[in-house]
Amino acid sequence: MSGSAPSPRDDRLSLQGLRPLGLDAPVSDYTGGLAIGIAGADILAATTQVDEVSVFGQVRRARSVITWRNSGPIPRRRVRTVADFSTLASLALERDLRLERAFLAAEWRWGVTGPRILLESGEHLTPGELVARLPSPDAARDAALARVADVRALYGRMLSDVAYRIENSALFDSAVPLTSRFETALTLFSDATDQTTDAELTRRAGLVRVTFDAARANAETLGLGHLPVTARDDARRAAGAARLAAGAATEAERAAANAQVVRILGSLALYYLPDVGRGQLER
Known part of the structure; x- marks a missing residue:
């Protein structure tokens, strides 16, 4: 995924660190970032975080x-x-706005009168100043780009989650037909140009979403069952160790858990599992 060619007109939409965001993207997909939604002259900014709260003595997220x-x-x-x-x-509708398009900013902060978005140039812009710099909307193409950007962002998070990759390895195995179709759909979308019609770009974006959902559902259904029978117990232990490493309270605990993951996955030597020997564990 990370080596894919840029999507058509990504340069037009990606203004110094912004990426297009699908209006149907769940809030869990952009925790920590700032979503900027546009509805004519109206602008909605939204950010999300997960807190632990105590309910009748039990801690819940x-x-x-x-x-x-x-x-x-x-x-x-x-x-x-x-x-x-x-x-x-849906968040916008609660604020009486029907959004037309949206973007996601990774670097931002709250100001006295509202959020400020940090550009790569070092400027801090208000949402209004940012929107004024955006290119004119091209609804069909923007929606297609946003749809694929959402898939890429979600897939990227899955790729960096070692435990998930172990437990749902079929999603990362090109030999699996549904996974191969997803990779082909992504390549087809990346091969589009400015001359590709809006209808065709929309069709290709839809194909990326559908094939990704199918490949993901297949992988999560198979789980460890995609692995050779003789590898499943070891893989289960490796996934558990990866979670321990991610949540370790001390560097010593993290190092010990990481070492166990490296040892187990190294012994399994399956090409579709994380290549922790080359630093994949820290991605």
Whole structure:
């Protein structure tokens, strides 16, 4: 995935660190980033975080979302708890906005009067200043780019999650037909140019989403069953060790767990498992 050619017109949409964001992307897909939604002259900014709360003595995870709108009633900034599957479009509807397009900024901070987006140039822009610099909307192409960007971002997080890669290895094995179809669909989308029609680009983006969902569902259904029978117990232990490493309280615990993952995966030597010997564990 990381070596794919740039999507058509990514340069037009990617303004110094922004990436297009699908309106149906769940909030869990952009934790920590700042989503900027546009509805004509109205702008919605949204960010999300996961907190631990105590309910009747039991600690539970709760996702909170902070939304800010550049217009409308006061207060402009609001906080509420939402489900992981809530979308940016649904958050906007709650603020009486019907979004047309959206982008995701990785670097930002809260200012006195609202969020500020940090550009690669070092500038801090208000959402209004940022939107003023964006190219004119091209709804069909923008939606297609955003749809594929969402898939790439999600796949990238899966790729960097060692435990997930072990437990759902079919998603990373090109020999699996459904995975191969997803990779082919992604290549087909990357091969599009400015001369590719909007209808064809939309079709290719839809194919990326459908084939990714199918490959993911297949991999998560197979689980460790995709591995050779003789490798499954070891792989299960490696996945457990990877989780221990990710949540380790001390560097010594992390190092010990990492060493176990490296040892086990090295002994399995399956090409579709993380190549921890070349640093994949730290990705």
